[in-house]
Amino acid sequence: MNAIDNKWIGKRTIRPDGADKVTGRAGYSADHSMPGMIWGRVLRSPHPHAVIRGIDTSKAEALPGVKAVVTAKDIVDFPLDKSVMLGIQDMRWMCRNIMAREKALFHGHPVAAVAAISEEVAEAACKLIEVDYEVLPHVIEIEDAIKPDAPILHDFVRHEGKPSNIATTMVNKLGDVDAGFAQADLIIERSFKTRPVHQGYIEPHACTVSHAADGKVTIWSSSQGQFMVRAMTSLLTGIPQSNIRAIPAEIGGGFGAKTIIYLEPVAVMLAKKSGRPVKMVMSRDEVFRATGPTSGSMSTVKIGVKKDGSIVAAQGTFYLQAGGLPGSPLRGPVGCSFSPYNIENVLSVGYDVVSNRSKVAAYRAPGAPLGAYATECVLDEIAEKLGMDKLELRLKNTAKPGGKTVYGATFGQITFKETVEAIKNHPHYTAPLDKNPSKGVVRGRGVASGFWFNAGGESSAQVNLTEDGNVTVTTGHPDVGGSRASIANVTAELLGIDHSRISVLIGDTSSIGFSNLTGGSRVTFASAMVVTQSTEKVIGQLKERAAKIWKIDPEAVIWDNGEARPAGPNAGQFPPLTLKELAAKANEMGGPIGAGVQLNTTGADPGFATHCVDVEVDVDLGIVRVLRYTAAQDVGRALHPSYVEGQIQGGVVQGIGWALSEEYLYNAKGQLDNASFLDYRMPVCSDVPMIEPIMLEIPNPKHPQGVRGVGEAPIVPPLAAIANAIHDALGKRFYSLPMSPPKVLEVIDAR
Amino acid sequence: MAKLHVTTTINGEPTEFLCDPSQSMLDVLRNTLGLTGSKEGCGTGDCGACSITLDGRLTCSCLVLAAEVGGHEINTIEGMAQGDELHPLQQKFLEMAALQCGICTPGVLMAARALLEKNPDPTETEVRFWLAGNLCRCTGYDKIVRAVLETAAEMRSAA
């Protein structure tokens, strides 16, 4: 498709869900109510680690206004000896995460839930539940959890034959690293630490649930996948999927964390027991304490290069915090850290370490940022030691088409080099930087790159003509950042009609075919693909109807600019039939017009990003501020450029928070000490500059519009880019995040 | 427990409601009056998603007791558009894609409107500091700040 000819694709149209969102009408998770609805609250463990010997709920049940109480015995038990997977989630861990079973594994772990006539009554009833805990020693940090004498969380976890907190090991290998390092002229090996960070969506988890007398369940909740909500709720309650309708509310941010559920199965069981619709809304404190975050990490990366800068071997060891139950995103650092580069010998090993923290959830390119942080900082040091330009070092080693990745895939098209060159030639990188603008202030510039797999997977769409000749498009993907706008552009383009005539909706689990999660940077890629195929079918039907009206062969009809026309003079002389005219005649000419496609999409090639950042350091206070930020990424084709830019800008600012100010802080009692937006320091508006995105549009040949996933790669480079910029400013390297003022001042004062 | 009877004005409409003395205005807006456009992101005044104006002054409705608002004037996001005519900020936010998930948007719009009423020609820095109490996790703030500046420029030239 030629971009110049496009009327809608690539245009900054107004999103279909926009007016509702700027007027407060859009219905998010907590905005739904039902007649007769009661409120659910969760009782949470005050201990980070304790055996639950018994739970007495009788006093709570006796409190006036209480309608139901639920504990782990109301949730389906998945025995520990047999894994039951839903996607990447193991139900053994999910059932224990939503309601503690044998043990409370973190401070804030749900142990019971109450539904009552008001939140206050439910809260009061929770306090009346008596839990008999046997408090156990707890362990929070990775280095403590892997010590031989560490408190063991799970008796069934074995590492190298012994009880351990290392739940799983992932090894990816390419070539022979020992032989590779033997050829190296320079080897740099460094260790790094990162803290768990929360996804930080502004909308707390919430749901409203009805369990009707006939056993039919309706769930209103926001998530990154209504089909995931249905499937997980079904597994955890034992109610068949056909009896559950999950309605996707508008989602107020997820960033990966809403690819799992916390409340829905509990609310369903409360609704079933009470016979009343139940609403549950988490407080911000509960969100921080008991949902997400992503893993903290301890990594060691070793890279060997020849004098000319070519990388001959790379080795990475990544310990990731899983929280109280297994499931760190090992694949992120293990698979992504070295993948932008053409390296013959790679050994990449990940360890999944449990400790008494909340169970991690996916966060934007899960695990990849902490791997890239280590790798890209080591590369920065190598370039410095070799006296080489930092981007030249990357250009020299870019992965090649046909190259094999450490995680097993073989590269097709590769667009990494283009992102490096885009930064190299950008006025930001070439502009001089005044490194000491005033007394006590120093500045520096840093670069880093990043990689994310991207994903295809299952998607469904339905495109229908309305009787009055307009179009509705339904997909099965919650829209986290403007995907409906992209879909409207694609449909308008293909049909050749005005954008305003298309309405794009997200179907519930009973009205559209199975669609996998909004995650993995897959939604625009996959849904544009199924919408394209559905629309093409609709166009086929329109041509058939015109052919029928004209009594000519359907092959002799073309669809052009919103109209059916005879393919040429030989086909006959007929005035064109518009979509509106064909819709009006639809029923008499064969019935309603519409088509759906359900597909397991493939062809989502990886995403690459290269970033450049300028920082300023107040050397007396240790404060680092970002002055300028430029992010280059291959986006394939930007169906709606504003929302593509938005993904890049948002990902970068999350990365800035991760690098400079965000962290989970635990006190000596094993309790999260900063479970609020006040003390969990996400960037505020005045903390950051404008973020300049460079969208490289190199069409993905495996996609009808050339789309490549965009959402996740932007959070991969910032941690290292900022660390490298601070090094450029101060001449000091940092090996742990966040680079908060006390830490920065400590390093400055060490000179 | 006796509920309090409160008479107030919300978005220009005389409004009465009953509330518990400890209930927040946000709770009453959302759960008593059905005005769910104001969002609860934290309940502690740290995110700005519940921003309203009280007698024209920007505030977090989670930090106001419903009992306090008797005789005062409240404006919420639901009153920002005049019928089908969006406020210039609302229109500009749509045109410039200054929202992604949209959960912070009602609060950001209320805050931005309060800014432009006070300062029709803010600098980028002034916009950023004024909006520092409105957390947004999706956009990185770039398009929000641009949309506010652009609206201010258009409103000035139209005035």
Next chain:
Amino acid sequence: MTDIRYLAPPTLDEAVSAFAAAQGAARILAGGTDLLVQMRNGMARPGTIIDIKKIPEMTSVTESADGGFWVGAAVSGAALAEHPRFGKVWPGVLEAINLIGSTQVQGRASPGGNLCHGSPAADSVPAMVAAGAVVTIAGPNGRRTMPVEAFPAGPGRTNLAAGEILVGFTLPARPAGSGDAYLRMIPRTEMDIAVVGVGVSLTMAGGVVAAARVGLGAAAPTVLLVPDAARALVGSKLDDAALNAAAAACSAACKPIDDKRGTIVYRTKVAAVLLKRAAAIAADRAQGKA
């Protein structure tokens, strides 16, 4: 479930009576930006809430004939910022009050609430201490006053006696050549609690410091007046030696804790840095340079 009463008395006398009658079960409501958070997280469960915003004395800002100011305890930061004169005379006090929370919080939060919250990190308090503000307190036994630095008793505690209410602040008249400033260190640019805060008020004559007061926040169990730092500045031209001596005095006065917001080492260093910077700004203001 709860049996809370909400009262909004129109006079101070009625507020004092109601507060005393509640026998410790009442809480005063000014802006509510601390109280509502405490009620939400269960730290406060008042039986009676006494809203003082209908009491004119507590919501007014007035300049006296001699140039002093009365600031009612419940005046919001935003209202104070709109006063035509206050920010010109006490720019440091105003900037400190306007650092409390977001724009939204500014619409409600008051210096009285900030002081009564008892936090050693309260932004307005070091500036008020530096300004030499005096607080007026009303109780069952009548009115009394005390210097603002004598008001806090420890983290979350004040020297208010049972039944007493903070009515407001009196700021003294300013001699010519005076200026003040408040600086705090926070990791972000906004929305944080001060890791350290320093308020400095100076009167300059012929380029020499004639009078000085220094307030130090978030560095000890209460906000401190630091007389040693002030003494180091008085008589100097704010040369490096004097600033270093004052900064050292500020660090010496620190008795901080390690917590989630900062470390002992960091707070002690930062107190010195902020003293120097705040003194420079106050001096510029005193000499009409800023």
